[in-house]
Each structure stands twice: as structure tokens, then as C-alpha cells.
Amino acid sequence: MDQTDEYDERTKIVIVGAGIAGIAAAATLQEAGCDYIICEAQDRIGGRIFSVPVGETCIELGAQYLHGDEGDLAEYCRAKNLLSRIFGTDGEGLLLRDNGCAISSGTVLACDVNDVIHDTLHNCEQFYRHKETEYDIANNESVGNYLRKNFEKYLAECNDPAPIRKMKEEVFDFKMRYLQVDNSCDSMYELSLKLWGKYEIAGRDKYQMFKQGYISLLNTLAEDISSEKLRLNSPVKSIRWLDTLPTRTTATVLVETRQGKRILADAVIVTCSLGVLKHVHEKMFDPPLPRIMKCAIENLGFGVVNKIILRYDAPWWYSSVTGFQILPSHYRPEMPQLPEWTSYITGFDVLANHTSILVGWISGEGARAVEHVPEATIGMYVTSLLSRYMNRSIPLPVDCYTSTWFSNEYIRGGYCNITTNCEAANVSTSTLSEPIWAKVKDDSSVQVRLLGETLSKIDFFCSLLSFTILQRIPNYQYFIITDV
Ligand SMILES: Cc1cc2nc3c(=O)[nH]c(=O)nc-3n(C[C@H](O)[C@H](O)[C@H](O)COP(=O)(O)OP(=O)(O)OC[C@H]3O[C@@H](n4cnc5c(N)ncnc54)[C@H](O)[C@@H]3O)c2cc1C
Numbered sequence: 001m002d003q004t005d006e007y008d009e010r011t012k013i014v015i016v017g018a019g020i021a022g023i024a025a026a027a028t029l030q031e032a033g034c035d036y037i038i039c040e041a042q043d044r045i046g047g048r049i050f051s052v053p054v055g056e057t058c059i060e061l062g063a064q065y066l067h068g069d070e071g072d073l074a075e076y077c078r079a080k081n082l083l084s085r086i087f088g089t090d091g092e093g094l095l096l097r098d099n100g101c102a103i104s105s106g107t108v109l110a111c112d113v114n115d116v117i118h119d120t121l122h123n124c125e126q127f128y129r130h131k132e133t134e135y136d137i138a139n140n141e142s143v144g145n146y147l148r149k150n151f152e153k154y155l156a157e158c159n160d161p162a163p164i165r166k167m168k169e170e171v172f173d174f175k176m177r178y179l180q181v182d183n184s185c186d187s188m189y190e191l192s193l194k195l196w197g198k199y200e201i202a203g204r205d206k207y208q209m210f211k212q213g214y215i216s217l218l219n220t221l222a223e224d225i226s227s228e229k230l231r232l233n234s235p236v237k238s239i240r241w242l243d244t245l246p247t248r249t250t251a252t253v254l255v256e257t258r259q260g261k262r263i264l265a266d267a268v269i270v271t272c273s274l275g276v277l278k279h280v281h282e283k284m285f286d287p288p289l290p291r292i293m294k295c296a297i298e299n300l301g302f303g304v305v306n307k308i309i310l311r312y313d314a315p316w317w318y319s320s321v322t323g324f325q326i327l328p329s330h331y332r333p334e335m336p337q338l339p340e341w342t343s344y345i346t347g348f349d350v351l352a353n354h355t356s357i358l359v360g361w362i363s364g365e366g367a368r369a370v371e372h373v374p375e376a377t378i379g380m381y382v383t384s385l386l387s388r389y390m391n392r393s394i395p396l397p398v399d400c401y402t403s404t405w406f407s408n409e410y411i412r413g414g415y416c417n418i419t420t421n422c423e424a425a426n427v428s429t430s431t432l433s434e435p436i437w438a439k440v441k442d443d444s445s446v447q448v449r450l451l452g453e454t455l456s457k458i459d460f461f462c463s464l465l466s467f468t469i470l471q472r473i474p475n476y477q478y479f480i481i482t483d484v
Contacts, residue, residue: 007264014255016236017271019047027221041235041410051213058213061403070203088207088352091178093323100391113171120150128197140420144188170327184414185303186364195418240286275302275412296427304367304406305414308360310397315356323349341366371404
């Protein structure tokens, strides 16, 4: 029997994943009157957008801000009146030292270190955008190394007294860790300096929040998607495409779920995260993806970031404080040891739309380790950490919530970054947006493509991009991967 006779359902397009990319794709297809089915592995839509109601507010375990005030997504959110007038602040407030003293992030000393980092990164962006050679960047130079070199040059020029120099070093180390969270990587020494400028934001980065949580965007986009088309708890196991299907069929793709449901379609839109693709691409695609695509999937980075959210009955801090940032500590023997993962916490920001919630960030090994610790225990340890750094007793939170993006087998991390390995392999996020195949059913005019994050010239790791890509699908004969 013809293999394609063994299908359970027939549609035009299958969308794998119901995060913002998948839901935006479905909304686009819905509007175009095109037949489609979305298969989502989890029991909810949103993917890395995960707003959890807490009292009268919402906490975000994943994406929180609309970055950039221009572009399709910003326009859509404004048109639908989804945005709040509140803007968040990340990594600001009090910089806490392990001797119990605090430096305000607004002091000259902290601002000076910040400026060195800001100017260095700005130079890197200019280098990428204008391909300027004056910066003389070596191959495989990492962003971390370049920052460190410029900072040391700055320190040498300042010739500060030892205590000042030490404070500047602590602020620099904190900033590096903050960048680690911001770029979802284990270390800034992994990221390619040459390709740093690929990251771009549409308009000004304003950290704008949503009135009813980020999920309101997904719910608005999904308004016209019927439950018959949206299949939750339906993980896709395999995608057979191109010449593995008999040429006499008009369909080009056979998608099979883990429950064994086989859906025959003309195209598939795959929106799994890069972390998921790293794990499953070899098993999922038949035939396998072309070598250059595999190479990009393998060499692009996909680190881990998690949030630790603490809710109190009332704030124990002054209302003017926007956050508590932890300057990396030099172990003081008289203090009780805290678990190793606490040393990966960058700090805690006061949630801008809720005065008694702190949002903490953790990355790298610590972010992986904390996923195995019960939330109440996490609450206890971070209270000890804050008490130590504040040099006073801090109350326990009423609730502690943590994200577990790494152990979620349908996410497997935070978001992607461009490593120095990508340079040697000659791949980047844009590799995934190039046409890769031109043979479907003996019809060479129909191309098959993987489309990557850099299809759009904007912020490549955020939801903005996933959305924009799908607003630009030129026709539906394309095989698309987004947010990789
Ligand atoms: C902690 C954190 C904070 C962030 N902060 C921001 C922020 O402030 N602003 C911002 O713009 N971005 C932020 N991001 C990034 C943003 O969340 C993502 O870029 C965006 O949500 C990605 O959307 P997506 O639809 O492309 O992928 P995803 O959200 O990963 O959606 C993919 C979907 O596919 C499903 N799936 C996976 N495998 C299968 C399978 N085999 N079968 C069926 N379904 C499958 C998954 O369950 C998931 O629902 C943050 C991310 C994290 C983790």
C-alpha cells in the first residue's frame, strides 16, 4: 500500500509548536483562509511566553518585555491596546558587595564601568554593520575577551587606589554576568565578537510591559483559532518530506505525532526552539536536514536562563529602590556556605508593576542546577544570600516561583546566541534563512527553505522576531523553521 494512504488527516499546512511563532503563523493562515493544523506538545499555548496569574497581577516565567518600540510586533501590540505604560528596569538599583556595603548603580564609579562596556559593545556593533577594519578584530575573538581587554586598558589609564580598583573590578564582573543572562550563554567568552552586531533591536529598547501579561498577546493572536485546529498535548515525532514520499501524491510532507497520528500536508512550519532542534533534528527529519543547516544548528549557542521570583506581603525595601544586584563574591570564610548555584544569581529587580515582587535571574550551570531544587528551599537560600549581602535579616518570601526552561524537553534552554565556533564553521543565524533545497515533487520551481531568526534584521532572540518572520511568509509551499 502507498505509505501516504496510511494517514489519519489531510491538511494544507501543519504548524509544529504553539509559541508566538506558531500562533502568529496560524493567525496568518486563518486570515488567508488556508487550511492548517497546529500540533503543540505541551498542554498550553505560549511556549517561552508563560504568564502566571498571582493575585491581581501576572508574573512572567519567560518573556517579560517588548523590546524595541518599532516594527510589526510593537505596532500590533499598540493597535490591540495590549501595552501598559509601565517600563521595567533590569540590572539596576543597589549593587551589593559581599562586605555588606552597597554601591548605587548611579554612582560615578559604576557609571564609568558601564560606559566602558557600553562603548566597547557599541564599537563591536559598528564593526559588524560597517565591516570596519579599524577595530582590528582577530578571528574567533570572543566578546568576553574583548570586553576584558578594554576594561583592563581603562583600569591602567585610571591608576586608581586599590580599594577603588577592586570595586570597579567587582562591578565589571557583575556586568559580565548580567550580559551572560542577557545573551543566554554560559560565558561571554563563548560569543563571537565579529558576529555580535547581528543582534539588533527595532527602534529604542524600552523594556515595555503588557497590561495583562505577555500571554495577552498570544490570546489576542489566537482569538480566531478554533480548538479543532489547535491540538494541545500533541508532540510531533517525525517529519517526512520531499523524496521520501511517493511522487504521485500531491502532498509533500507527512507529520507523525508521538501518539501515532499521521497528518498529510503540503508544507510544515516548524517553530521548535534551537535547543529542541539540537536534540531532535537528526531523529525528526527524514531526509535529514542539509549539512550546512545541521552545522548551524550544532554551532549556534543555546544557553540557559531562569527566573527566581519572590513574592512578599509588603516590600522590605524603600520604594525608590529598583533592584538588588549581587556583585560576585570572594568567599568569606566566617560566613556559612551557600549552595554553589547561588553564585550564579545576577541579582533581583523589583517588578515594575508590583511593589512587593522581586524577579531574580540566574544563568549557566547555576540555572541548570536550580531546576532540581524545591521552590521553598530556593526561597530559603536566596533569603540567606540577600541577608548576607544586605548585612541584615531579610524576611522569607510568601511564595517563590522558578522557571525550569532547561528540563522542559520542549524548550531546553533560554534563547540562542552566536558562538565563536560559528565563525570557523562559517555559519550564523542567517544560514538558516537561506534557501536550501529546490526539489519538491519534481517541480524545481517550488523551493523548500529553512528560515532562521535573522530573516528579519531585528533582535534575533526575542519573540519579536518569531512574530515578524511569520508576517512575511511569502507563500505556503515553504518549509520553515523559526526562532532558531
Ligand atoms: C527567561 C526568558 C526570558 C525572556 N525574556 C524575553 C523578553 O523579555 N522579551 C522578548 O521579546 N523575548 C524574551 N525571551 C525570548 C522569547 O520568550 C522567545 O524568543 C519566544 O517566546 C520564542 O517563541 P517561539 O514561538 O519562536 O518558540 P517557543 O516559545 O519555544 O515555542 C515553541 C513551541 O513549540 C513546542 N514544541 C517543541 N517541540 C515540539 C514538538 N516536537 N511537537 C510539538 N510542539 C513542540 C513547544 O512546546 C513550544 O510551545 C525570553 C526567554 C526566556 C526563556
